[in-house]
Amino acid sequence: MSSLELVDFINSQREEGEAVLDHADLMKKVSKVLKKDAGRFSDIYLDSMNRRQKCYRFPKREACLMAMSYSYELQANATPFETRVRDLYRRHADEFTPTMTALVKMKTRGGEQEVRVFSLRGAHLLGMFARTERAKAFRRKVLDVLDEQSRQGQSLGAEFQRTLLEYSGKQAVASLCGKGLRQWQRQKPPLEAKLSDLASQLQPSLPLH
Incomplete structure (x- = not known):
């Protein structure tokens, strides 16, 4: 400390x-x-x-x-802070992946020692388990971010459905006549690009693996 x-x-x-x-x-x-x-x-x-x-x-x-x-x-x-972090990690070690934490050799005043380091994702997970006031504030912030993403997801989902209906409707009209088919050939690429963009935005931004 x-x-x-x-x-x-x-x-x-x-x-x-x-x-x-x-x-x-x-x-x-x-x-x-x-x-x-x-x-x-x-x-x-x-x-x-x-x-x-x-x-x-x-x-x-x-x-x-x-x-x-x-x-x-x-x-x-x-x-000491280092001891609290070490004990916190040991209690929840099964939830950390190799990409989140590792032991590295570092030179210290006491000579070369193995020191545990954490990636940003690993540090965030520590914040989920800690009981300090800062950790509580961090968890509240995470909930705020998740709520905002949920609201954005609902809005994007509605826009995706509207675009999909427009795509299906114009595709159906195009099948009725040659003139409609030529017009559909111009309308199809931007609609497909919009659907693809909306679909990518709807993918979860907090992967579990």
Whole structure:
């Protein structure tokens, strides 16, 4: 868990009206809590202006110690983000396909290690299972998107049926006389193109496989 994530976590647990913890304040406290070990967890991040800024990346024990230094109640919930993601994946591993997640070897401070990475689709699936406020907001957004697609699908379906009736009607008229046949030969290609386009738009945009 990075010091930035820890600050966000601590602030999310504070009651309304309590002072907001600043990252700079937490940075000053690290050496007081972790003593001589603090330097082992020093790291760098890029801020919103792409400037290199100092931060810390804490293992589980140190993240808990830092959280506990602000509130004993926080300690129980101060599980590192990486651990929460790993546990969430393990509980639902059977629902992830090989294209959604994989183990890759990466160089870390502790040497080369296997790290699990997720594709965008895999990250979305994690959001379906998580219990955080952001995950709840994400699920509501997904429902909004599905509702909108459903409405669009109903509108496209009605237009497809109208075009199909027009196609069938003009085809029937064309079979009655030679003049109608020549006219049908001109009308047929654009109607077929329109039907093909509508049919492709009606295909599900959220494949299950």
